[in-house]
Amino acid sequence: MLNKNTFMNAVGFAEALAANNVKAAALPNTVIYELVRLSNPEFFNQKLDNEQSLDLFADSVQLATQSDHGNLSAHSAAIDGYIQDISQLVSNHISYAKNSVVPVINDFSEKYRQFRESISGSEVAKYNVVKLCLPSILKDESFLEVLKPYKNRKPLQPSKSFFLKTDKTDEELLALVSIGHNRTDKLIHEWLGQFNPEFLSHVWQSFFVNSKGAATFKFQDIEKRNVFERCDVALAMFLISNKLFNDVQDAEGMDLNTYKRIMAEYRDYSGSVLTQAIDRIVYFTKAKTLVVEALTEPYTVKVNGELYDPWLDNGGDSDVILGLAVSGSDVRNLDLINENAQKYKNQWNSYVAFLSTKEKNESVLACKRWIEGEVYSGLKTLDDTEKEYINSHPTYMDTVKKLLAEELDMIKSKDLEDVDLVSLRIIGKVRFFYTCAYEILSDMLEASKVNPDIDPREAALFAAINYVADYVADQITLAA
């Protein structure tokens, strides 16, 4: 039965159509067409010339469709039958979407999320400015006194390498570089704190032990390092050799005299390298050399910390240094850098913009390639219903291929960021194109976006109402 309330509720929506000079009409041979036919009041002959007449028409519709003393009206019998048939179909669609399609979407979205994370790192993050400073221990007057004998001495590489048999723990290595003076040792420990824990071990393995593996440091490489890093290796070598000169270790193929001579050579060499490097740093700072070294792979610009911090305090910007690096300029001097600061900064901004566009384009292509591969890979694992459908529809793969190409073409760069929506579109509209899963699940997703706290069953209610309403709307046309 169409009761008066239902009719009058619909009048409100009918008015909007009438205002546009159109009316709703049921398409022939449809469920709605049949229900409309059965709800027309046969004996209504009043002119519909005012609001009251519309009210009377509603009464007549109710009268025409209501059951009478236990006799089911034709309208009620028809609508009850349709409800039984259609509700079973809708239940099946919802059940299949929930139990078969959703797990495939969830699996796809999890993999897609992981894939996006794997490509999310930007090249820009690989560009770094690293500040190098002269450690406090090398500014300490009493320690500099220890180094005085090595000043202005040309570093001579030791004539022989040590092959000490003793392996050292981290604690033992720390004891080797400590000199037993509290204040100085505190400065030494502070200096060591900036390295990873393996630093001392690498120095030990590289210069003092017959290391089987590839050495981290080599004599011939020490002077190729920038002055700050040269200081670090030389200081570690100096502290160890200075201690081991007196604390004699068991060395392979060496008598005591040879041991003492070689250890002195180590100490003298590292002491000379150290004093030379300190002098060079002092000179760099006086000459205002801000950039110490610029490396590609990883893209790192190493700067003189003695100048960098005051420069930042006076309005300097790390983007200027990065711009200098990407411009390929050899300029290292602070004054020259300041002269062209804006130019370098612009170069960095342009580079970041270029990189960002390039990465965005590459990311879009990578995502689309991944999606394509994953869809085909997913088709290797099908449930029984899918197998049955594919076996009875030989053109399934051709359709999937066509729909996938269309969908990928329609997905914009911004869309790709929405993992849930992409997964739903690809799995729902492509792999399960022959079901109503996309329509049902997209409405549920929409409801959960409007209200993130919504109960999934409530979202399913909205989706079901919309789904059946769409089925009804498909049976209605507009007429003048």
Add this chain to the structure above:
Amino acid sequence: MSVDVLLNERKAQSATVLANGAELVSGIIKEIAGNDISTSINGNTATNQVIQTIALQRISKKLEEKRKNLR
């Protein structure tokens, strides 16, 4: 035929179509609501009238799309 009569006839015909659609939707939803589908909205029972209003909004939206496509 006067403008008022034409307008009201249009309204009556549209309302008959839309009301049948809304009645069918609410009947189907009442039938399938239960396990996977909630029977309430915001803690209140989803009455026929509430379901029909949501359905009518959706049908009207679809018809509006059709009307725009006709132009």
